[in-house]
Each structure stands twice: as C-alpha cells, then as structure tokens.
Amino acid sequence: MQGEMSSADFEGAESFRSLIPTLVQNYAACDIFNADESGLFYKALPTSTLTQRGRNVHGFKSSKDRLTLLFICNATGDYKKIIVIGKTKKPRCFKNKSVPLEYYSNRKAWMTQDIWTQILFSLDEEMIKQQRKIILFVDNAACHKKLDNLKNINLQFLPPNATSIIQPLDQGIIHCFKAYYRQNIIRKQIAAFEAGKTIEEFSKSLTFLQAMHISKYCLWLITPSTVRNCFRKAGFFEEIEEESEDDVTITDNLVDNHEFQTYLACDDNISCWGELTDAEILENLNEDKNLETVENDEDEII
Template sequence: MTGNEELNELVYKWFMDACARLVTVSGPLIQTKAKKYAEELGLTEFKASNGWLESFLTRHNIVFKKQGGERGEVNPTTVAKWLDQIPSLCEGYSPEDIFNMDETGLFYRESSRSTFYTKGEDCAGGKRAKERITVALCASMTGEKLKPVVIGKARKPRCFGSISVDKLPVKYYSNKTAWMHSWCFEDWVKSLDQKMRAANRHILLFVDNAPVHPNITLRNVKLLFFPKNCTSVFQPMDAGIIQTLKLKYRKRQLAHVLSEMDRNSSQTGPEILKV
C-alpha cells in the first residue's frame, strides 16, 4: 500500500467514525484531518488540496447535504434614494471617522447544518445546540476596529474563571436572552462617545434602524440609521466582516473537534461541542 493509499484509508475510517458519532463533517474538517495523518506518515508533499478532497469524496461515494437559507426583500426605490443621500450625510467626516456597527447571533456550540455522508446511509444528526451569544462589531471605513461587544446570559460565566469582566478583550453584557437590548446599546454608545471626546474626535456611526438602537443625542458621536428592512444591501458588516469572524471561530472549533475526537473515542459530535 502506497503512502497516499494508506492516508486515504485512514481518512475514510476516521470519516466513518465521525459519521457514527454524529459529528458534522465539512470539507475543511476532512482536509485538516488528512493533513494530520500526512504529517504522521511523513508525507511532506501532501497538501490536502481541493482536488484531493473531490477525488476522495468521489471514490468513497460521499455526498454533501445542504440546507437552504432565508433572504429578505428590499425596495429598490428606497435603495436608490438612500445611495443618493450618502455623500451629503457623510459631508464633514473623513473616512477614518465614519464607523459602522452591527450585531450577529453566534450559536457557539452549533456546527454546520450541512455534512458529508455516505450516499444511501441515514443522514440523521443529534439534537441541535441552541446556546447562543450576541456579538457586535464596530469598525471605521479605514479599518480601525473597536473592542467587540459580547452579550451572554450569565453575569459571569464559569469559563471566565478568575478573570475580571473588565479585563476581557471585549465589552461584555448579560441578560436573560443574550440579545442586544436598548440599555446595552445606550451604555455602549455612551462609552464610545466618552472615548471619542477624550481623543478630541467627532465620528459618524451607521447602525441598523432597530428598536434596540435608540436615537440618543451625543456630543462626539452622531448616529445615522439605515432605512428599515435594507440591512442586506446597506450594512457594511454584512459584506463579509461578520462572516469572516464566524469563519475564524469555526476554524478554531474544527481544531477543537479533532482534538476531542482523538482524546476521547466515545464522545459523539454533540457531546464534543459541549466540552
């Protein structure tokens, strides 16, 4: 058996084990595991390329099951009018002083709802994890990033240990739903106003037109609200920034799944994500 044949056999056995344990298997997860096996076998030139992945999937009759998403409708007239107004709305502000903020929900114990599986076999999974947090990101046109906001349910989650909430690299809030509330937004934007006042800066902050974003008057931060139901068109954070954050999180999650699978051979996918 050649090196690559042995590698493919190991990856396939691992894949079957992952399916039996209800682990959600994505292409990057298979490629990451293949690279680990290649290192163990001394196959220094093996790259786990997309071409190798496609060949591996075809050879073992593995297919990908994907679920659809949702898309909203946007009024084109509203879009056109708003685009015409943007230059005048931003007048007097340099690009480094024009910011955008948006929130997203993160089901941090959830994996992809799509998975590779052997064609003809059952594609049932385990119970979906529902634990979520809210993450809010804010950045300027020139790439200046402000400290992210994270909203959880617990006032001080056990995972924080002895770390003080004030020492975290994020601004942390908590409430029963782990959602953005108007008091959270108001506290955050007022602290941002104080920060800009200390730096002698005046900034323009674009946010969604949502009930949890109250229109309050500030000294150094001017709030500007996007038109209703137009987030998918106007929201810069939805143009790949939030997606990139989630992809980076999922990449670390993949490494955690592989590590836990190797450490404990009896754990199922849902159990691994709870660790």
C-alpha cells in the first residue's frame, strides 16, 4: 500500500471525487457498493510467538499457500461479503462439509474475467430479487470486464493509479479484516503449542475450509462505522467521521507491534488477477477430471 500511495495519481483522484456526487445522486447510501480483491497467505505464521515461548524455529519457513478474496460491501456497512478463489476445484477438506463462503477455483487462484462475469451476474440476480438497484465501484484491473447486460448493477470504474486514495476497501476495511484474521491465527497457534503441537503440525492442520470460516467471522467483526468511515475517507461522503471500534490490538503481548505489522503485510503485494494461458486451462481441466476419478474411486471403496 505504501508503494501504491507514492505512485498514486492524486490529481486524477481529486478529479474523480468531484464526479462522485453526480454519479451517486440517484442512489441511497446503502446502494453504493465497492468491490476489490486481496491475496491471503492463509497459513502464514509469525515466528516471534514461538521464540517468546522458548521454541526452536530454526529452518522454519512460513507457508505461502494462498487464496484470493473478493470483498464486496456497501457504504452503510450492512452488506459485507467475501468470495474465495482457490487452486483446487473440489478440495478434500470440503467433502461432506458445509462451505461457509462462495467459492471458485483455477490453478493460479486468480480472479479472471470468467469468474468475475459469474460473480457479477450472481450479484445482479441477488439485487433483482431484492428489487434493488445499486452502483458498484471497482478498479480498472483487466479481470474486471465491463458487462453491458446487467439489469440492477451500474458498474463504474475508478481511475487508474488512484485506488489507494479513492477505493473505500483500500482505506482500511481490508487492512482491518487482515488484522482480525492474523490475530485469530496467532491465538490458535498459541493454543496449539500449549497443547503440545509443533509449528509444522499446526501449519499442516490449517485447511482453507478453516480459513474460510475464520474469514467469515473476521468480516463479521468489522463494524458498520468502520466501513462508513472508509467510504468517507475515500471521498464518498462529507459528514464528520464516526468513532470506530475496530482498533485491532494484539493482546497478552504475544507479538510486538513492529512484528505484527510485518506479519500483517506479508501478502500485500501478491498478484490477485490475470488470465490463464491455454495450456494452464487444459491442465486445470485435466486436474479436475483426475480429481473426479479419485473421488469416484473413494466413494466405491466406502
């Protein structure tokens, strides 16, 4: 985020802010939406917690197993959603389990134009059922394909190189989510160590089904006042900022602040979108077929 801010187009951001009142004039605050992706190293761990407890962490490398999360929220903070993109079409950890969040997949765990199209049409259907018309602001990433046949979504693109300034989700909502997520992982890590597990055992025990449950909970923790303040900071409203309840602190001195901030930012710069090559699409299809064969064989054995 710091690098994005230094290269941000402040003039373009201010120019766009002057257009916002006109763009949103026919929409209630609850119908003004923002969507944005962020990568998540869902198994990443800090090492200081281990050191403080006298554990040997020599040679351990924090996992870079990743997911892409699409955040969607409205300006009043009463609509918040996370959509997850992983690498595996049918993860084993999903078998016979209730999956808490909407899930898509490809071998890079990227947002693609195809997935974006599916998500937007699904959101459009949701708004149609609610008899609700919304305006949705997104950045101009190549994966964010403009669709002309949406019925209840007015899709608006933010100017390039300005999202770090004027995208509400980038003003603290995603940061707050990750702070809650990392705090939750630290607490689980400490509990596991106290139960006698090694760092490797704890890391292996984290599935991304668990990560999805944690993500859903951490999104719920973010207060509407925090969301509204982020929309204000982005320039969507001029009202006085509310007092936010989402100051995430690490309790019990498990990790010092500098260590936590480093841990918090460990996945800030990973790629979240792109288009698969023909070879990658074919490999993806072959993996799906092989997985289905394995699952069918397992079902027959059972």
